[in-house]
Amino acid sequence: MHMLQELSWKVGGQQGEGIDSTGKTFATSLNRMGYFIYSYRHFSSRIKGGHTNDRVRISTVRKNSLADELDILLAFDQETINLNAHELREGGIVIADSKFSPVLPDNVAQNVHLYSIPFTKLAEENGAAIMKNMVALGTSAYVMGLSPDFCAPVIQNMFGRKSQKIVDQNMAAIRAGFDAMSGQNADFSSFQLAPATPDHHLLMIGNEAVAFGALSAGARVMPAYPITPASDIMEYLIKKLPSVGGVVVQTEDEIAALNMTIGAAYGGTRALTATSGPGLALMMEAMGLAGMTETPVVIIDTQRGGPSTGLPTKHEQSDMFAALFGNHGEIPKVVLTPSTPEECFYATVDAFNYAEKYQCPVIILTDLALSLASQSVTPFDYNYVEIDRGNLATPEALAAVEPGKMFKRYERTEDGISPRVFPGQKGGIHHVTGVEHNEIGRPDEATNNHIKMMDKRLNKFADIELPGSISYNGDNDPEVLVVGVGSSVGAIDEAVTRLRNQGIKVGHAQVKVLSPFPAKSLQEYMNRAERVIVAESNATGQLFHLMQLHGLQHKAMTSFLKYDGTPFMPKEVEAHLKGAVPAWQQ
Amino acid sequence: MATVKEFRNEVRPNWCPGCGDYAVQAAIQRSLGSLNLEPEQVAVISGIGCSGRISGYINAYGFHGVHGRSLPLAQGVKLANRDLTVIAAGGDGDGFGIGMGHFMHAARRNMNITYIVMDNQIYGLTKGQHSPTSAFGFKAKTTPAGNIENAVSPLQIALAAGVTYLAQGFSHDVNQLTELITKGIQHKGFSLINVFSPCVTYNKVNTYEWYKEHIVPLDQFPEYDPTNKKAATTKVIETDGLCTGLIYEDNDRPAFEDLIPGYQPTPVADLDIHITQDQFEKFMSEFA
Ligand SMILES: Cc1ncc(C[n+]2csc(CCOP(=O)(O)OP(=O)(O)O)c2C)c(N)n1
Numbered sequence A: 001m002h003m004l005q006e007l008s009w010k011v012g013g014q015q016g017e018g019i020d021s022t023g024k025t026f027a028t029s030l031n032r033m034g035y036f037i038y039s040y041r042h043f044s045s046r047i048k049g050g051h052t053n054d055r056v057r058i059s060t061v062r063k064n065s066l067a068d069e070l071d072i073l074l075a076f077d078q079e080t081i082n083l084n085a086h087e088l089r090e091g092g093i094v095i096a097d098s099k100f101s102p103v104l105p106d107n108v109a110q111n112v113h114l115y116s117i118p119f120t121k122l123a124e125e126n127g128a129a130i131m132k133n134m135v136a137l138g139t140s141a142y143v144m145g146l147s148p149d150f151c152a153p154v155i156q157n158m159f160g161r162k163s164q165k166i167v168d169q170n171m172a173a174i175r176a177g178f179d180a181m182s183g184q185n186a187d188f189s190s191f192q193l194a195p196a197t198p199d200h201h202l203l204m205i206g207n208e209a210v211a212f213g214a215l216s217a218g219a220r221v222m223p224a225y226p227i228t229p230a231s232d233i234m235e236y237l238i239k240k241l242p243s244v245g246g247v248v249v250q251t252e253d254e255i256a257a258l259n260m261t262i263g264a265a266y267g268g269t270r271a272l273t274a275t276s277g278p279g280l281a282l283m284m285e286a287m288g289l290a291g292m293t294e295t296p297v298v299i300i301d302t303q304r305g306g307p308s309t310g311l312p313t314k315h316e317q318s319d320m321f322a323a324l325f326g327n328h329g330e331i332p333k334v335v336l337t338p339s340t341p342e343e344c345f346y347a348t349v350d351a352f353n354y355a356e357k358y359q360c361p362v363i364i365l366t367d368l369a370l371s372l373a374s375q376s377v378t379p380f381d382y383n384y385v386e387i388d389r390g391n392l393a394t395p396e397a398l399a400a401v402e403p404g405k406m407f408k409r410y411e412r413t414e415d416g417i418s419p420r421v422f423p424g425q426k427g428g429i430h431h432v433t434g435v436e437h438n439e440i441g442r443p444d445e446a447t448n449n450h451i452k453m454m455d456k457r458l459n460k461f462a463d464i465e466l467p468g469s470i471s472y473n474g475d476n477d478p479e480v481l482v483v484g485v486g487s488s489v490g491a492i493d494e495a496v497t498r499l500r501n502q503g504i505k506v507g508h509a510q511v512k513v514l515s516p517f518p519a520k521s522l523q524e525y526m527n528r529a530e531r532v533i534v535a536e537s538n539a540t541g542q543l544f545h546l547m548q549l550h551g552l553q554h555k556a557m558t559s560f561l562k563y564d565g566t567p568f569m570p571k572e573v574e575a576h577l578k579g580a581v582p583a584w585q586q
Numbered sequence B: 001m002a003t004v005k006e007f008r009n010e011v012r013p014n015w016c017p018g019c020g021d022y023a024v025q026a027a028i029q030r031s032l033g034s035l036n037l038e039p040e041q042v043a044v045i046s047g048i049g050c051s052g053r054i055s056g057y058i059n060a061y062g063f064h065g066v067h068g069r070s071l072p073l074a075q076g077v078k079l080a081n082r083d084l085t086v087i088a089a090g091g092d093g094d095g096f097g098i099g100m101g102h103f104m105h106a107a108r109r110n111m112n113i114t115y116i117v118m119d120n121q122i123y124g125l126t127k128g129q130h131s132p133t134s135a136f137g138f139k140a141k142t143t144p145a146g147n148i149e150n151a152v153s154p155l156q157i158a159l160a161a162g163v164t165y166l167a168q169g170f171s172h173d174v175n176q177l178t179e180l181i182t183k184g185i186q187h188k189g190f191s192l193i194n195v196f197s198p199c200v201t202y203n204k205v206n207t208y209e210w211y212k213e214h215i216v217p218l219d220q221f222p223e224y225d226p227t228n229k230k231a232a233t234t235k236v237i238e239t240d241g242l243c244t245g246l247i248y249e250d251n252d253r254p255a256f257e258d259l260i261p262g263y264q265p266t267p268v269a270d271l272d273i274h275i276t277q278d279q280f281e282k283f284m285s286e287f288a
C-alpha cells in the first residue's frame, strides 16, 4: 500500500468551541510520535463566535510552511465546510457533525466525500457534549491509520490531574469516533500516513522561542502592553521570570513599556519589551532616546496586518520601514528578521549581546505566521547561549575617577563604544540625557560636538555585516533568485525545491538582518542570477526598496507582493516563479 | 556619610534668576544629605521642561529622558535596582499633561519611588503656553482670550489613583519642602510632592506673592489627620487644591516590589543571569 509522507488536516468551528485545543492535542500527539508539524491557526479578534480553524501539516520530514492542499477537513458547523472545503484535494474528505445535517458546497474538487458522524451525540453518550472534539480526533485516527490511543499521553497530561474519570471518558469518546469511522466501511487507503522516524523535537510557536531565548539570555525585566500577536511573549515570561528573580510588568501603554525598559537597562539589567505595529508606533520617541543615550534595549515587533488596527489577527510584513526609519533623528540600531522558531531563539540570544555590545536598540522583527504558527523544532543548544555584556567600566577605571569628577560614559573611542556603568557604582556618576551631550553626558549643543557624537554613534556599524545575515540555498547560477524575509522561508524553499526537481535553476536568499543591511553579500548573490524576485508580504515592496536604497542593482529585479492577510503558499511562489520566465511557461 | 555638599555639583543651572526650581533643587540636596546616602546610591530621573533639567544639577546618577516619561523610566530603574533611591522629577506639563497617564498608573502601582513636580501652572521651557494646571480664564500665549478649560487637580487625581504619600510644598519654604521630600523618600511606596514653584518669567499671575496669599498651610488645623483619606479629599476640595504640608499617607500598603512574585531582596541587576543547563533542559522539556 502506498503511504503518505505527509498529510494536511484542518479542524474548524466557532471560536470558543475548543477548536484550538483540538488542533493542539492532535499536533502535540503527532509531534511526540516523531512527525514534523507545521500548524497555523485562523482566528479573528472576537473571543466567542466567529469562524476559527486550525490547519495542521503532518510530515515525515521537516516542513516550514502550510501544504498547498488539504486532505482532511473536520467540521463542527456548516460555515466551516463552506469556507474551507475548496482547499481539499481531489478525493479529500470532510468529516462533519451530523447534528447540523452537513452538505458539500459546489466549489469542491472531484471526488470529495462527506462523512456525517454524530460527534455531539457520541460525545454525550460518553459523558458530555464538549467531548465532541475528541470524537472528531478519533475519526481522524481511523482515517489516517493511527491507533485510537495516539493521543493518550497528551490527554493524560491534560486531564490526569483533574480526574482519571475524565481521562477515561475522553479516551472513550476518541474510541467512539474511531469506531464510527470504521463502521463507514469506506476505503481510506489514500490517507494512511507513513510511520515517522522516532525523533525528538519540540513543538512551539515563534513567540515562545523568542520568550525562551530572552529567558536564557538573562533578560530579567520585561515591561509590556498586551497586543496580538505579541502577548504570548509576556505571558510566557510572566510564568517563568519569577523562578529566576525577574519580573514582567504590564504597563499602561507602549510608551511606558519602552521607557521602563530603558530605565531597567540603564539600571543594569537585561530588559526587553514586545509589541506589534500599533505599539511599535507608540515606542518611536523612546527608541530615539535609547539610541541617543546608547542604552541597550531589545524590542520584539511581531508584525501583523496594518495600517492602524488593520488586520490584528492576520499576517503581514509591513513594519520593516517603521522599524528601520520610524524614529525621528538618526540612530544606530540592529534589526533582525529570523525565519523559524530556532532562529527566533538564537536571534534573541544574539539580540541581547548585540544590544550590549553596540549599546543601541535591537529590534527583532517577526511576523504573525512566525509568531503564532506551531512548528516542530530541533531542541536548542544550551552551549550557544553566551552572555556578553559588552564594554563595562573596570573597577580600576572607576577607582581612577577623581572625587567630584564625572565618569566619561560617552568617551570617544576608536570603535565608538564607550564603557558603561550602572547606578549604584561608586566612581561612575555621570549624566544621561536625550539632549546632545559631551563625554560625561552633559548637554552640549555645539556644532562640532554634535558632528563628533553623531559620528561616534552612527559609525558603530561601519562596514559591519552580522554573522548569518543571509541564508542561501539553490543553484549557484540561478535563472531566478528569490529574495525573501521572515516566515516565508518554508514556502519559498519548497517552491525552489520543486522547480529544481523539474530541472529549473533557481536560488533562494533569505534576509535575516535588515540593519546593518548585508548589502555586499546580497549583491554577490544577485550578480550570479539572471533575474531577481523579491517576495514579501506587504503592498509597497519595502524589502525591494530597501535593497535599492542600499544601492543594490540588477538588470531584472521585480517585486512579488502578497497582502491579503495570509502567508505565501508554496504553490503560489512556484507559479509566480514560473510565470516570470517566458521559457518556463510551456 | 555624604552631606548636602556631596549632592551639589559645579553646574550652574540655566534657570532664570528667581525661578522657583532653585529652591526645589536645594531642598532635594538637603534632604538627600540628611538621609545617610552616598550620591551613587541615588538616581534622579527627570522629564523635559525647565524643571526637567534638575537631574543635571544634583550630584547623583541622573537621567534626563523625554517629555512626560520620567515616571516609566524611574520605575524601570527601580525594578532593576531596588536598593537605589529613585527620584523622578519634572514640570506640571510634563507630569499632568503629556505624562498624566503615567502619573496615575505610577500612583496606583505604588513602587517605592518619589515624584517631585515643579508646578508653575505654565509651560516654561516652551515660553509661556497654558498648562493643565492653569486656572480657568488664565491668559497665556495659547489662551489669548483666557483659558476655556478647567484646571486639573493633581491632588485629587493622586488620591483617586490610590497614592500612598501625598504632600504639597512651596518654593518659598525650603525647610518645609525639605521635610516633605525627606518623608516622601522614607515612605515605602509611591510618593508625590507637588511643589508650587513659580515661573517668574512667563506666569505673571501665580507669583510668589499670589501663592503666599492663597495657600492654606495644613498645620493651621491641629486636628487634621493625614491618614484619613476622606478628610484629605475633603481638605483638598475645600482649599481648592491650595493646601500645603503632608496631605495624606497610607503606611499599610506594601510597595509594588514587595508584592512581585519571586522578586528577590537582592537587586535584579546584581543577580547572576545565567541559567544552568538543568534549568534550560527543564524549561525546554515543556515544549515536547
Ligand atoms: C513630545 C514632546 N512634545 C513637546 C515638547 C516640547 N516641550 C518641551 S517642555 C514642554 C512643556 C514644559 O512645561 P512643563 O512640563 O510645565 O515644564 P516647565 O518648563 O514649566 O518647568 C513642551 C511642550 C517635547 N519636548 N516633546
Ligand code: SF4
Binding pocket: B014, B015, B016, B018, B019, B020, B021, B050, B051, B120, B124, B125, B198, B199, B200, B201, B202
Ligand atoms: S522660564 Fe520660568 S520656569 Fe523656566 S527657568 Fe525661567 S522662571 Fe523658571
Ligand SMILES: [Mg+2]
Binding pocket: B049, B091, B092, B093, B118, B119, B120, B121, B122, B123, B124, B131
Ligand atoms: Mg510648568
